[in-house]
């Protein structure tokens with residue numbers, strides 16, 4: 001039995017310790033906002049935070065998150081009011097949407113550490129998040145907009 005705190009809620013999951021965190025989030029806990037893309041830590045679609053750090057949940061064993069604080073897109077803000085979520089809507093970032101929860105989680109981890117990221121900072125922090133629809137310019141714009149809101 002693995003004890004997890006996800007989005008502020010305590011869970012116990014009866015899974016093998018080497019089960020990928022992504023499967024526990026999606027299949028055991030029903031938190032399907034986190035997506036499965038490549039399964040080999042290459043696309044970033046499955047990004048969540050573990051103790052505030054961005055983690056590729058498709059390859060992270062659940063045991064690695066035991067006793068730590070996991071945050072998924074569902075827990076970023078209960079009501080969608082996080083500045084990134086608002087900027088994503090205002091800038092109409094998503095196209096198919098598949099990669100976007102991972103993109104937002106990587107962006108949130110960046111803004112938690114860097115309140116005024118440059119284009120280069122954003123490109124570096126987001127380089128592990130692939131978007132097959134090519135929304136990169138709008139993602140960058142939305143991150144700048146959210147950063148400006150958070151500095152106010």
Ligand code: FES
Pocket residue numbers: 035036037038039040041042043044045046047056057058059
């Ligand atoms: S699904 Fe995890 S990085 Fe692609």
Ligand code: FES
Pocket residue numbers: 094095096097098099100130131132133134135
């Ligand atoms: S919006 Fe389609 S993969 Fe990024």
